[in-house]
Amino acid sequence: MYLPAFALMHRQHGLVSHRQLAILGLVRSDIERLVRSGRLVRVRRGVYADGEAWAAAEPYRARPLLRVRAAAISLQAPAYAFSHDSSSIALEMGAPSPTTALVHVTRRKVHGDAERAGVKHHRAPFQDQDTLDVEGLRILGPARTALDMAREHGRAAGLAACDAALRRGVTRQQLRNVLEEMSCWPGSTVMRWCTEHADPGAESYLESQGRELVLELGIGRPRTQLGLGDGRREVWVDFHVGRQMFEVDGLGKYPDDPAKARAALRKEKDRQDFISGFKLGVARITAYDCGPGRAAALARLRREHAETCRLFGTAIDDLAPYILAPERRRSA
Numbered sequence: 001m002y003l004p005a006f007a008l009m010h011r012q013h014g015l016v017s018h019r020q021l022a023i024l025g026l027v028r029s030d031i032e033r034l035v036r037s038g039r040l041v042r043v044r045r046g047v048y049a050d051g052e053a054w055a056a057a058e059p060y061r062a063r064p065l066l067r068v069r070a071a072a073i074s075l076q077a078p079a080y081a082f083s084h085d086s087s088s089i090a091l092e093m094g095a096p097s098p099t100t101a102l103v104h105v106t107r108r109k110v111h112g113d114a115e116r117a118g119v120k121h122h123r124a125p126f127q128d129q130d131t132l133d134v135e136g137l138r139i140l141g142p143a144r145t146a147l148d149m150a151r152e153h154g155r156a157a158g159l160a161a162c163d164a165a166l167r168r169g170v171t172r173q174q175l176r177n178v179l180e181e182m183s184c185w186p187g188s189t190v191m192r193w194c195t196e197h198a199d200p201g202a203e204s205y206l207e208s209q210g211r212e213l214v215l216e217l218g219i220g221r222p223r224t225q226l227g228l229g230d231g232r233r234e235v236w237v238d239f240h241v242g243r244q245m246f247e248v249d250g251l252g253k254y255p256d257d258p259a260k261a262r263a264a265l266r267k268e269k270d271r272q273d274f275i276s277g278f279k280l281g282v283a284r285i286t287a288y289d290c291g292p293g294r295a296a297a298l299a300r301l302r303r304e305h306a307e308t309c310r311l312f313g314t315a316i317d318d319l320a321p322y323i324l325a326p327e328r329r330r331s332a
Contacts, residue, residue: 008020008024009049009050012069012073013066013069013136014049014050014053014054014066015043015047015048015049015050015066015069015070015073016040016047016048017046017047017048017073017074018031018046018047018048019046021048031048034048035048037051038051039051041054041055043066043067043070044067044070044071044074044117044118045074045117046074047070047071047073047074049066049070054066059098059099060089060098060099061089061092061098063099064085064086064089064095064098064099064101065089065090065135065137067103067118068082068086068089068090068103068137069136069137071103071105071118071119072137074117075105075119079107079108079109080105080106080107080121080138081105081106081126081130081131081138081139081140082103082104082105082106082137082138082139082140083104083105083106083122083139083140083144083145083148084104084106084120084122084145084148084149084152085098085101085102085104085149085152086101086103086104086105086139087104087134087139087140087141087145087148088145088146088149088161088164089101090134090135090137090139091134091139091142091145091164091168092164093142093145093146093149093160093161093164093165093168094160094161094164094205095149095157096153096156096157102115102118102119102120103118103119103120104119104120104122104152105119105120105121105122106121106122106123106124106126106140106148107121107122107123107124108123108124108125108126109123122148124185126140126144130144142164142165142168142170143165143170143174143175143177143178144178145161145165146158146161146162146164146165146170146175146194146198147161147162147175147178147179147182147191147194147195149161150162150187150190150191150193150194151182151185151186151187151190151191152187154190155190155193155194155212156208156209156212156213156290158190158191158193158194159194159197159198159208159209159211159212160202160205160208160209160212161194162175162194162195162197162198163198163199163200163202163207163208164205164208165198166198166199166200167200167202172195172198175195175198176195179191179192179195197212197215197221199211199222199224201223201224201225201239202224202238202239203225203238204248204250206248206250206287206290207224207238207239207248209248209287209290210238210239210246210248210285210289210290211224211239211246212290213285213289213290213294213297213298213301214239214241214246214285214301216298217298217301217302217305219241219242219244219302219305220241220242221241222239222240222241222246223239223240223241224238224239225237225238225239225326225329226239226240226245226323227323227324227325227326227328227329228274228275228278228319228322228323228324229322229324230322233274234324234328235271235274235275236324236329237275240280241305242308242309242313242314242315242316243279243280243281243308243309243312243313243314243315243316244280244281244283244304244305244308244309245275245280245281245282245283246282246283246284246285246301247272247282247283247284247285248284248285248286249284249285249286250287278319278322279311279312280308280312281304281305281307281308281311281312283300283301283304283305285297285301
């Protein structure tokens with residue numbers, strides 16, 4: 001590839017358009033040969049990435065952002081900001097399927113929502129002060145993005161985005177203020193629910209999804225990050241309702257190496273035994289439970305909660321000597 005093309009791609013985060021390559025003297029057959037060899041990767045129609053840079057890019061944020069940047073090279077629409085999944089990924093607030101998410105843009109003037117060439121265009125008002133610059137991309141801010149995610153994807157994704165917005169320093173009142181501006185928009189009921197149930201104590205996207213699952217049980221509002229200690233050992237539970245503790249298990253908890261996986265399982269069993277020793281129930285939630293296995297998970301969690309209440313009751317006043325101050329979690 002010509003050195004000028006490398007220099008251009010370096011300035012554009014490893015991306016280059018077909019038109020720019022043509023200006024540099026490459027014809028279609030040259031570009032196709034570079035794609036076949038892996039030197040270039042077609043990110044979207046008419047935009048290519050450096051093959052090595054694309055292969056090295058982390059799949060859950062770096063590659064989605066490259067797709068957003070590729071769209072920015074192609075888009076001719078005036079007065080737009082990246083929004084919804086695109087801004088949520090840029091702000092590290094998560095998305096339901098970041099590896100396959102469409103690029104989303106919000107425009108003040110467009111004839112209704114429309115999807116074209118992998119880009120979903122949303123017609124909605126926004127002010128310049130509602131936008132941020134993140135690594136050179138103009139995006140809608142975290143409060144607006146969180147509520148847009150609730151409108152687009154529903155309660156679980158909306159709650160996760162609102163949790164993430166609070167972790168970023170957005171206040172609940174700021175969410176309410178943005179909600180007031182969107183109060184007559186479709187999805188207002190979901191946005192209001194997510195705003196009121198958001199909790200910055202959820203430490204991951206999956207924890208937020210698990211908490212939304214438990215909220216559907218109707219057994220009470222979960223409290224996040226309960227710490228328990230006996231003077232020798234300390235553990236922190238993802239969230240609880242009364243004496244029912246809930247732990248959310250991601251795939252990363254169990255390594256691929258069999259020996260390391262067995263060690264992780266032993267450690268997890270010791271941890272669960274420690275929690276159970278306080279006469280508490282422990283229920284586990286997985287990503288499958290929050291997706292395809294939702295109905296079965298709800299039935300199981302309801303049974304487990306009922307059994308915990310039968311055996312141990314609901315009050316946790318007796319645990320007062322063992323409950324750790326939240327500041328210990330922040331300083332850990």
